[in-house]
Amino acid sequence: MFPTKKVQSLIGSVVQVEMKGDKHILEGKLESADEYMNLHLVETYEIADGVKSRSLGSVILRGNNIIMLCPVG
Amino acid sequence: MFPTKKVQSLIGSVVQVEMKGDKHILEGKLESADEYMNLHLVETYEIADGVKSRSLGSVILRGNNIIMLCPVG
Amino acid sequence: MFPTKKVQSLIGSVVQVEMKGDKHILEGKLESADEYMNLHLVETYEIADGVKSRSLGSVILRGNNIIMLCPVG
Amino acid sequence: MFPTKKVQSLIGSVVQVEMKGDKHILEGKLESADEYMNLHLVETYEIADGVKSRSLGSVILRGNNIIMLCPVG
Amino acid sequence: MFPTKKVQSLIGSVVQVEMKGDKHILEGKLESADEYMNLHLVETYEIADGVKSRSLGSVILRGNNIIMLCPVG
Amino acid sequence: MFPTKKVQSLIGSVVQVEMKGDKHILEGKLESADEYMNLHLVETYEIADGVKSRSLGSVILRGNNIIMLCPVG
Numbered sequence: 001m002f003p004t005k006k007v008q009s010l011i012g013s014v015v016q017v018e019m020k021g022d023k024h025i026l027e028g029k030l031e032s033a034d035e036y037m038n039l040h041l042v043e044t045y046e047i048a049d050g051v052k053s054r055s056l057g058s059v060i061l062r063g064n065n066i067i068m069l070c071p072v073g
Numbered sequence: 074m075f076p077t078k079k080v081q082s083l084i085g086s087v088v089q090v091e092m093k094g095d096k097h098i099l100e101g102k103l104e105s106a107d108e109y110m111n112l113h114l115v116e117t118y119e120i121a122d123g124v125k126s127r128s129l130g131s132v133i134l135r136g137n138n139i140i141m142l143c144p145v146g
Numbered sequence: 147m148f149p150t151k152k153v154q155s156l157i158g159s160v161v162q163v164e165m166k167g168d169k170h171i172l173e174g175k176l177e178s179a180d181e182y183m184n185l186h187l188v189e190t191y192e193i194a195d196g197v198k199s200r201s202l203g204s205v206i207l208r209g210n211n212i213i214m215l216c217p218v219g
Numbered sequence: 220m221f222p223t224k225k226v227q228s229l230i231g232s233v234v235q236v237e238m239k240g241d242k243h244i245l246e247g248k249l250e251s252a253d254e255y256m257n258l259h260l261v262e263t264y265e266i267a268d269g270v271k272s273r274s275l276g277s278v279i280l281r282g283n284n285i286i287m288l289c290p291v292g
Numbered sequence: 293m294f295p296t297k298k299v300q301s302l303i304g305s306v307v308q309v310e311m312k313g314d315k316h317i318l319e320g321k322l323e324s325a326d327e328y329m330n331l332h333l334v335e336t337y338e339i340a341d342g343v344k345s346r347s348l349g350s351v352i353l354r355g356n357n358i359i360m361l362c363p364v365g
Numbered sequence: 366m367f368p369t370k371k372v373q374s375l376i377g378s379v380v381q382v383e384m385k386g387d388k389h390i391l392e393g394k395l396e397s398a399d400e401y402m403n404l405h406l407v408e409t410y411e412i413a414d415g416v417k418s419r420s421l422g423s424v425i426l427r428g429n430n431i432i433m434l435c436p437v438g
Contacts, residue, residue: 001250003257003279019140020093020239020284026141031074037257037281038076038110060076060142062110065093067238068245069279092213093166099214104147111149111183133149133215135183138166165359166312172360177293184295184329206295206361208329211312220396222403222425239385239430256403256427286384287391288425311432312385318433323366330368330402352368352434354402357385 007033007069014072016047020065027052027072028059037063080106080142087145089120093138100125100145101132110136153179153215160218162193166211173198173218174205183209226252226288233291235266239284246271246291247278256282299325299361306364308339312357319344319364320351329355372398372434379437381412385430392417392437393424402428 001009007030016027017039025048028041039061045052074082080103089100090112101117112134118125147155153176162173163185171194174187185207191198220228226249235246236258247263258280264271293301299322308319309331320336331353337344366374372395381392382404393409404426410417 001259002253003251003259004253006251006259007279021140024140032076032079034075034077037279040074040076040079056141056143058079058144060080060110062136062139062141063281064137064283065140066281067240067243067284068275068281070275071277094213097213105149105152107148107150113147113149113152129214129216131152131217133153133183135209135212135214137210138213167359170359178295178298180294180296186293186295186298202360202362204298204363206299206329208355208358208360210356211359220405221399222397222405223399225397225405225423226425256425282427283429285427286386286389286430287421287427289421290423313432316432324368324371326367326369332366332368332371348433348435350371350436352372352402354428354431354433356429357432 004033004035004037007037007039010069010071015041016070016072017041017061018067018069019061020067026056026059026061028056031058034063037066037069039063039066039069077106077108077110080110080112083142083144088114089143089145090114090134091140091142092134093140099129099132099134101129104131107136110139110142112136112139112142150179150181150183153183156215156217161187162216162218163187163207164213164215165207166213172202172205172207174202177204180209183212183215185209185212185215223252223254223256226256226258229288229290234260235289235291236260236280237286237288238280239286245275245278245280247275250277253282256285256288258282258285258288296325296327296329299329299331302361302363307333308362308364309333309353310359310361311353312359318348318351318353320348323350326355329358329361331355331358331361369398369400369402372402372404375434375436380406381435381437382406382426383432383434384426385432391421391424391426393421396423399428402431402434404428404431404434
C-alpha cells in the first residue's frame with residue numbers, strides 16, 4: 001500500500017503528527033487527508049514531553065510541513 | 074470534506090494561522106484561499122503570548138509556509 | 147479575489163515582504179509577480195527594526211520562500 | 220537507475236532516513252515508497268548517537284522532508 | 293517582465309544569490325537558469341561580511357532554496 | 366546548458382553536495398540524477414571542516430533539500 005493510501009486508511013483513527021518547527025507534535029482524530037498529505041484533524045491536542053498539553057479542536061495541517069505521521073494505540 | 078475544502082468552508086470566518094519561523098501566529102478574517110492554501114486575510118493581527126500584539130491589516134500568506142490553520146471561536 | 151490575484155492587483159504599489167530566515171523583511175515596488183508568487187521588486191530596501199536599513203535596488207524573490215506579503219500605506 | 224527507482228529497489232530492506240529538523244534519524248523496514256519519496260516504514264526506531272533509542276512502529280514520512288536515505292547493512 | 297523572465301535576462305551577468313541557511317550568499321556569473329530558478333553559476337565566490345571569501349568555481353543552485361537574487365553592479 | 370542538464374553531465378564524476386541543515390556537506394560519485402535533482406551517490410563521505418569524516422556508502426538525496434552542488438577536482 002502506497003504511503004498516501006496508508007494515510008487514507010487511518011481516517012477515523014487517532015494519529016500523532018510531527019510538524020516542522022520546534023518539536024511540534026499534535027495528536028487528533030484524522031477526519032480527512034488528500035494526496036498531498038494535507039490533513040484535517042479533530043479533537044486535536046498539542047503534545048509536550050509526551051503528554052497532552054493544549055486542546056486545539058479542529059485543525060488543518062499543510063502536508064509539506066509534516067515530518068512524520070504515526071497511528072496511535 | 075477534504076482539508077482544502079474545509080479551508081474554503083472557513084471563508085468569512087476568523088482563523089488563526091501558524092506560519093513557519095519563530096512561533097509566528099496570525100489571526101484574521103479569511104477573505105480567500107486557493108487549492109495551495111495560499112490565503113488572503115483581512116483585519117489581521119499578530120498574536121504573541123496568546124494576545125493580539127500588532128495590527129497588520131490585509132496580508133497574503135504563502136500556503137507552503139503554513140504549519141497549521143484553526144477556526145477561532 | 148484569489149490570493150494570487152490579490153498579489154497581481156498590487157503590481158505598481160509598494161509592498162512589504164517577509165522572507166524565510168531571520169526576520170528578513172524587504173520593502174519595494176512590486177514590478178511583477180507570477181502564479182507561484184515569485185516576485186520582482188524594484189527600489190527595494192531591507193527593513194530592520196521597522197526602518198529602511200539597506201538599499202538593494204532590483205531583486206527577484208522566490209515565491210516558496212515568502213512567508214507573508216502586505217501592501218504598504 | 221534513477222534515484223526514485225533506487226529507493227523502490229530497497230523495499231523490504233532496512234533503511235536509515237535522515238529527516239529535516241534536529242538530527243532526526245529513523246531506521247526501519249521500507250514497506251512502500253512513491254515517486255515523491257513519501258515512505259512507509261515499519262518496525263521503526265529513532266536513532267540517537269548512533270543507537271536505537273525509541274520504538275515508533277509504523278510511520279509515514281513526507282518525502283520533501285527527507286534529507287538523505289541509505290540502505291543499512 | 294515576469295520574475296523568471298527577469299532572471300533569464302540576467303544570463304551572462306554577475307548576480308548575487310542569497311540561499312537558505314545561515315546568511316549564505318554567493319556571487320557568480322549566471323550561466324543558465326530554468327523555470328524553477330535552478331541556476332548554474334560560474335566563477336562563483338562565497339560572500340562573507342560583504343567580501344569574497346572563498347572561490348567555488350562552477351556551482352548548481354536548487355531554485356526552491358533561493359531566497360533572493362540581485363544583479364550586481 | 367540548463368542547470369539540470371549540467372547535473373546530468375556530472376554523472377560518473379565526484380561531486381560535493383551541500384544539504385539543508387547544519388552545514389551538512391557530502392562528497393561522492395554521482396550515480397544518477399533526475400529532473401528534480403534527486404541524486405544517487407555512491408562511495409559517499411560526509412565532509413566536516415573540509416575533510417572526509419564518515420563513510421556513508423550508497424545514499425539517496427532528496428532534490429528539494431539540496432542547497433548547492435559542485436563538481437570536485
